[in-house]
Amino acid sequence: MEKIKLENKEIVVTGQIMSNDMGIVPGKNTFRIGEKIIAKQTGLSEIKGVVMKIIPLTGTYTPEYNDEVVGKIIETQSSGWQVDIGAPHDAYLPMTEYSLAYIDTRRTDAMDLLKKGDMVFVRVIKYTQTKNLLVSMKGRRYSKLKEGIIKKITPQKVPRLIGKRGSMITLIKKATNSNMLVGPNGWIWLKGNTVENELKIVKSIELVEANAHKQGLTEKMEKILK
Amino acid sequence: MTLENNIKKRIIELASEGKRIDGRKLEETRKIEIIYDISNQAEGSCHVKLGKTEVMVGVKLGLGEPYPDTPDAGNLIVNAEVTALAGKEYEPGPPKEEVITMARVVDRGVRESGCVDMKKLVITKGERIWTLFIDAYVINDAGNLIDASAIGALAALKKAMMPVYNKKDDKIEITGNHVKMSTKKLPIAEEPIAITIAKVGDYLLPDPTKEENQVSDATLTITLNKKDKGVSLQKGGSEGFTKTEFEKALKIAIKNSKDIRAQIK
Amino acid sequence: MVYKKRYDGRKFDEMRKMKMEVGVIDNADGSAVFQIGNTKVIAGVYGPKILHPQRLRQEGKGVLRVHYRMMPFSVSERKNPRPGRRDIELSKVIKESLESAIFLENFGGSVIDIHVYVVQGDAGTRCACVCAASLALADAGIPMNDLVAGVASGSVGEQVLLDLTYDEEHVENEDVTDMAIAYNENLDKVTLLQMDGNISEKNMVKALELGIKGCNIIKKEMQKVLKKRYE
Structure with a gap:
């Protein structure tokens, strides 16, 4: 079979065969079937040594540990809040992660701190295989965004x-x-x-x-x- | 302050300077684009873009029997759907009250204005008539779905052709506009235009965007005919309008409806 | 009568002219219009997003939902807007044609919604919907192992042919067979297969082969359209 040649930074579309060389290793956003390496997503090719990967041009946000993101409160619960951060899952902000200062969670009404529709700047502190997504507002940089x-x-x-x-x-x-x-x-x-x-x-x-x-x-x- | 409150504050602040959140003038309508004949199976059809709001509208005629109280007129059925394509908040399923209201407002505009000469849709008096179906399908919601649907309804009606009826077999021989053998146009007698005005704070904003729709205290839809006569009104939202506000809204509607009507071929 | 020449002059293994576009719905995460001959459909993708209610969620696997609908004015006799049994069945077969292509294991607890609407129908709508949905999924950046393409194949009398029109499905005094096919080339699997008609063993296989060939041509066009968006 003829060898497929792919340049660096080429536009590759979903399902496209990027290589049929067993010497090449499939990197991020690619996978292998037999000798073929196939792109999972539309993006730009990146070839480093023997590793071939895709830098996506579109797609949903996948949270990573320590990401700092803007979000919106979508639900107040008894001891925390559900936060929309544009991920495939809602994030949870526990009341204990509201601020560096101590909060007596037994005597605080979550609604008095944050309520539905409020904007926040938070940090991702947990994102697991089972899609457990936690965020925190502990730290000087993070807060409720009152204006804007x-x-x-x-x-x-x-x-x-x-x-x-x-x-x-x-x-x-x-x-x-x-x-x-x-x-x-x-x-x-x-x-x-x-x-x-x-x-x-x-x-x-x-x-x-x-x-x-x-x-x-x-x-x-x-x-x-x- | 929630995000919604902040947006409302901005809309009001801008309005006080005579501006809108999307950059247009206070009482301006967004750009209208109409693409005709999106379905050759329809007697008339179009795709309307009102800013980023997009609606697909089709007109179909079917054989029917007249209602006992109107033996000398055709029937009119207006249906509207906000498809699940239109936004992440929409789900497939039976239409919600907002959407049914929208269909009813479009219906009343067409019906009360005498837009289509329903008397001409009689085949045999008291026995056979045409049923006129207007179906409006919203595919992208960027606010003011009612006016966009009403524009689409009028545009599709104005382009619609009559199907060819075979009296001997009592069936439709040719339908859709793809077979250009039908040369008879649907009898159009009026051109109703719906103008929806959102009240945000003390300001009256015609052709509201989605954000303006969301934060509005109340809305008013005024449908006018070619002679600037009112053919239907519909107030929505939990707040109200003063008489002065109503008068002002009416003036805006009269002006804007003329501009819009001129854009529908 | 033997069907020797197609009504629209095409060769028996030739498909109708195609037109496609992605990114057509502003609010959607991904969207596409797919037209083949006079059949035109529009698809929109929302997701992956959290699935409500919780009991519908699957652990370690995302859920794919497909809704197939026809706009009432897409067919010659106005279609009742309420979804019927056909709409529900087609939604299911379209969904199943796509499920094995999507890396759903990346989206446990989430849902990907695909909505497909027929704007103008002239046979082969379910296959067109598969193509539009694939394009919309790719446009949304959802990881997949391939773009699944679909096309109808079949036969009129003894003649096997590709991409039948409505008129061809209704040729009088001949047995007409209509076979809907979707094909995932990278997996080398037929993922949608439905047929109605009366056809010999030999011609059934021939129709399937012809359909697969058609799907591969369509897929190349789909790749071009996706690429063009970024050039």
């Missing part, structure tokens, strides 16, 4: 929104004089000093969503931020 709104982006496009060493997001923040929090789930919390500036941020996020895989994003961004 949430805007969403495809999780795979988050790196483009952040840019090299944070260049893109710094550009947006500076131009709009605003605060932003972005996590790997693609949920963006934003708060501008004016509503106009917030609309500008929303526009810039939509620009990344539409142009993430194209060239010249920074120039386009500078234009709309003017």
